[in-house]
Amino acid sequence: MRLLILAIVVTLLLAVTSLFVGVSDVSLDALLSTSPQDRPMQVLLISRIPRTLAIILAGSSMAIAGLVMQMVVRNRFVEPSTAGTTESASLGFLVAAVFVPGWPLMGKMLISAGFALAGTALFLRILRAVPLRDVMLVPLVGIMLGGIIGAVTSFFAYRLELLPSLLAWNMGDFSGILRGRYELLWIGLGCGVFAYLAADRFTVAGMGKDFTTNLGLNYQRVMVLGLVIVSMVSATVLVTAGSIPFLGLIIPNLVSLMVGDNMRRTVPWVAVMGAGFVLACDILGRIVRYPYEIPISVVVGVIGSAMFLFLLLRTRRHAS
Amino acid sequence: MKSVWLAALAAVAFATPTHAQDIVVNHAQGETTLSGVPAKVLVQDWATFDNLNALGIDVAGAPSSNVPGYLADKVPAEYLQLGSLFEPDFEGIAASESDVYFVSARSAEAYGTAKDILPTIDMSLADNSDILGGIKANLVKLGDIFGRQAEAEQLNAALDAKVEEVKAAAADKGNALVIVTNAGNVGVYGPDSRVAWIHNQLGIPSAMADVEDGDHGGDGISMEFILETNPDWLFVVDRDAGTGETAGAAAALLDNELVNQTKAAQEGHIIYLDPQAAYITMHGYQGVMLLLDQVLAGLNA
Numbered sequence: 033m034r035l036l037i038l039a040i041v042v043t044l045l046l047a048v049t050s051l052f053v054g055v056s057d058v059s060l061d062a063l064l065s066t067s068p069q070d071r072p073m074q075v076l077l078i079s080r081i082p083r084t085l086a087i088i089l090a091g092s093s094m095a096i097a098g099l100v101m102q103m104v105v106r107n108r109f110v111e112p113s114t115a116g117t118t119e120s121a122s123l124g125f126l127v128a129a130v131f132v133p134g135w136p137l138m139g140k141m142l143i144s145a146g147f148a149l150a151g152t153a154l155f156l157r158i159l160r161a162v163p164l165r166d167v168m169l170v171p172l173v174g175i176m177l178g179g180i181i182g183a184v185t186s187f188f189a190y191r192l193e194l195l196p197s198l199l200a201w202n203m204g205d206f207s208g209i210l211r212g213r214y215e216l217l218w219i220g221l222g223c224g225v226f227a228y229l230a231a232d233r234f235t236v237a238g239m240g241k242d243f244t245t246n247l248g249l250n251y252q253r254v255m256v257l258g259l260v261i262v263s264m265v266s267a268t269v270l271v272t273a274g275s276i277p278f279l280g281l282i283i284p285n286l287v288s289l290m291v292g293d294n295m296r297r298t299v300p301w302v303a304v305m306g307a308g309f310v311l312a313c314d315i316l317g318r319i320v321r322y323p324y325e326i327p328i329s330v331v332v333g334v335i336g337s338a339m340f341l342f343l344l345l346r347t348r349r350h351a352s
Numbered sequence: 353m354k355s356v357w358l359a360a361l362a363a364v365a366f367a368t369p370t371h372a373q374d375i376v377v378n379h380a381q382g383e384t385t386l387s388g389v390p391a392k393v394l395v396q397d398w399a400t401f402d403n404l405n406a407l408g409i410d411v412a413g414a415p416s417s418n419v420p421g422y423l424a425d426k427v428p429a430e431y432l433q434l435g436s437l438f439e440p441d442f443e444g445i446a447a448s449e450s451d452v453y454f455v456s457a458r459s460a461e462a463y464g465t466a467k468d469i470l471p472t473i474d475m476s477l478a479d480n481s482d483i484l485g486g487i488k489a490n491l492v493k494l495g496d497i498f499g500r501q502a503e504a505e506q507l508n509a510a511l512d513a514k515v516e517e518v519k520a521a522a523a524d525k526g527n528a529l530v531i532v533t534n535a536g537n538v539g540v541y542g543p544d545s546r547v548a549w550i551h552n553q554l555g556i557p558s559a560m561a562d563v564e565d566g567d568h569g570g571d572g573i574s575m576e577f578i579l580e581t582n583p584d585w586l587f588v589v590d591r592d593a594g595t596g597e598t599a600g601a602a603a604a605l606l607d608n609e610l611v612n613q614t615k616a617a618q619e620g621h622i623i624y625l626d627p628q629a630a631y632i633t634m635h636g637y638q639g640v641m642l643l644l645d646q647v648l649a650g651l652n653a
Contacts, residue, residue, distance in 0.1 A: 055576040071579075071613075078609045079576050193418065196591050200535030207574040208536045210608050323580075324540075324571040 035290075036300060043088075043308035046315065050084040051076065053315055055323045078211045086214035087206055087314050087328075088307040090269045090276065093220030095306025096227050096299060097265040098280020099287075103238040103295060104258040105159070107170040108288070111280030112148075112266040115174035118275045119181040120151025121267045122202055126185055130192060137271060141216055145267035151181055152259050204274035204329030206314055216268045223261045224303060230257060231295040238293070276310065276329055278336030283309060285343050375497055380474040381463045389499055390451030390471075394432065396440050397456035398423065400475045402636025403490055404454075406507055407500045413448060420628035422642055437632075445469060452497075457634065473497075477635055483549045484515060487635050507637055514644045518554050521651040526584025526615075527559040531573070532631075533602040534591040540573050541589070546634045547625070550587060550647065559583035575610040586616040587623050587647070589630045623650035 052058055058080060062072040098111035105115070112118045124147025128140035155177055162173060189198040227234070237244050237254040244251040269276065287301040310328065313335060317326040373388040394413035395401045401414050405426050413432030432448055435441035437458045445453060446469045455462050456475040466472040475493075477486035488508045495504025530541040530550055540560070541547050551558050559581040578586070590602035602624060611617050625646055629639030 055574060055580045074613075075576060075579070075610070079574070197535040200537050203537070205537050205572065207572055208538065208605070210575055210610065212608075321571070323577055324573055327537075327572060 036304070039301070039304045039308065043304050043311065046308055046311040047084050047088060050087065050311055050315055051080045053318050054080060079209075082211045082214050083206055083209045083314075084311070086209045086217055086273060087310050089214070089217035089220050090206075090273050091279065091307040091310030092303035093217070093224050093265045093306075094269055094276055094279045095283040095302045095309075096224045097262045099284040099295065099298065099302045100227050100234060100258045101262050101280065102284055103234040104255055104262075105156070105170060106238055106240070107167055108285060109167060109171040109281065110174060111278075111284075112152075112262060113178065113275060113277050114171040114281065115155045116151045116177035116181050117148050117155070117262060117266045118202075118270065119178040119185065121145065121148035121263070121270045122198070122275070123147050123151075123181055123185040124267070125201060125271060126189060126194065126198060129194070129197070130188075137216060141219075141267050141271045144271055145263050148263035148266045149259060151177070152263060156255070156259075200274075201270065202275050202329075203327050204269075204276040204332070205325075205327040206273055207325045207327070209273065214272055216272050219268045220265045223265050224299075226257075227261050228296075228299045230254070231299050234258060235293070235295040238295070274327075274329060277333050278340055279306060279310065279332060282336055282339045282343065286339075377473050377493065377497060379493070380460070380476045380478070384467070384471050384473050386452055386471050386497065388451075390497070392448070392450040392452075394434060394445060394448065394450045394453040394470075396434055396459035396462060397437070397454065397475065398633045399636035399639070400454040400456050400490070400494075401427075402633055402638050403475075403487070403494055404498075406637040407491065407494055407498065407503050409494070409498050409500065412450060413445070418628075418632050420632050420636075420639065422626065422629060422638065423633075423636075440466065442466070442469065480544050480546060480548045481552060483546070483635050484511065484553050484640065487511065487637055487640060490635070491637060511637065511641065514641060514648075515553065518644050518648045518651070521648055522554050522556045525556070525651055527557040528585035528587055529559040529578065529581055529583040529616075530587045530589070531578070532589040532591055533605050535601075536605060538573050538575070538578070538605070540571050540577070542571070547587070547589065547630055547643075549640075554647070556585065575608060579610045579613055582614050583616050584619070585621045585623065585650075586611075586614070587625055587650075589625050590627045591631060620653070621650070623647065 054075070056071065056075040058072045058075050063076065066072055094112070101110050101112065101115060102108055121144045124144035125140060127147070128135065128143040132139065155174055158173060158177065159170065162169065185198065186195070189195045233249060233254045236247055236249055237251060237258070241251045244254065283306045284298070284302050287298050287305060291297055291301055310332065313331040314328050317328055317331045320326055375386040375388070377384045377386065392412045393404065393409065395404065395411055396415060398415065398418070398420055401411055402423060404411055405423070410428070411431070413434045414427060415435065415437050416433035417436050419427055432444060433441070434445060440459060440462045442465060445466065450470055453466055453470050453472045454475050455466065455472060460474055460476045463472055463474050475490055477483060488511060491504040491507055495501045528550065530545070530547050532539045532541060550556055588602050588606065606622065616622055623646060625643055626639070629636070629642050633639035
């Protein structure tokens, strides 16, 4: 518990840092010495606070989505981007952009979430047909499915000359976040809270269908609930900021190494560490090439793939 | 040593009785000899298509994709489709028995393969710091090849005149930032980019002291960046063109509380450039003339 408080404090410190990093001059001095109508306060309200909130919301909800997915699929190496969920959400967003370009973002997000749900359900359906002796086979199947869905998306984007737009949607980036352009992410928070409330069910479901049914729980319903949470989170994050690779994989695994697998205990940890990790990466992306920015997906991708390898090698060593 | 002399002798021996109509073209990747004025012409690049079209030369083959809107009605209804901007369809090119094949920029790598199939000329510009000069040099080169020197001269004079006109209009109108928008993200274009001529050839100073090069999507920037550089003019390349929201996407993106505080937004000095002329063609005569007209219209509005 004391450790968790420490993690929260560190994340809060990162959030405060995030408020003061950027092109405009926003410092405590500037804020106090000028009147509230002046630029520092405006930039803080219009740009910095929304961006910081967006990062926290996206980071924590993506990490929770990864955790829920790992519970539901019962595999440590699954997360939305290794299960075809992200690619399906992206296809849905393309469909929305082509057929209903005038719809508000909320509507497009719902279409995107619908596709994400269908894609993830397809993934689970395929898993039922595959003999799963090796833990690595599950994410492999997911990555292959994602590749196929991604290829379909690319094909249509290519034919419609939307390829650059597609690349940009899939590239996670918080540089365009302003007041009024991130609010959909609160849905992600809602999903996170829901995941927390249903945590015990997911923990039980994580032990298998028979076990769950024996305890008198409706296994199918728990699965569907998990899928809806994961799909909604993936779609909201994709639509507002783009996809953030590896996040849902690394954070739950790190937390599992630290505090175990009881989801009621791990959800707060996963949320805090997800937010803190993305905050740190985004601050880094803003500083490295100041005043230009490096997209969050690049920073998370570089750091995340190194951590992924670490986790992978570590698991192997434990297994042998 | 002996072999070098032999080679030199052979070169002289073969070079002297050259046919009168042989045309030797120096270009970015070497020297290509054409036997007479080419009749069947292939291009892998829309800028060269644009230039040939401006000179009144018919093209038999062109890329199958990314036709810029302003050239759409100039592409023949039935033409040989040569693959994408990056990947030529070499089999189709070989089978077409054409007289000359132009590559450039994105397709420059195809030169190595293509030169063994048919006379190939690379029209790539040496660098982005003198795009307008590069266009003029390319027009002269094409004019020489096709015997349209007079037309090339005319076009170049018109380009010079237009540049002077825009320069005069831009004088003392303040600085500018050239940005590119793409699905909600914004990048800034620098002095080595494909629209560098706005700064270094029209004389419109950059609102930023030193913008580093960002050739493709530009360097990623935030809305705060635009607010802080506070340009007098904002030139926008809207890469989202074709999404159905076309011009609206960039405008909607830039209509926010931070950008609206800049001088450019308050004076109505945000100019949307033809994205295909700026992004896909880059150095085609008609494309640049179109962009210059858009800059001029914006400055005079």
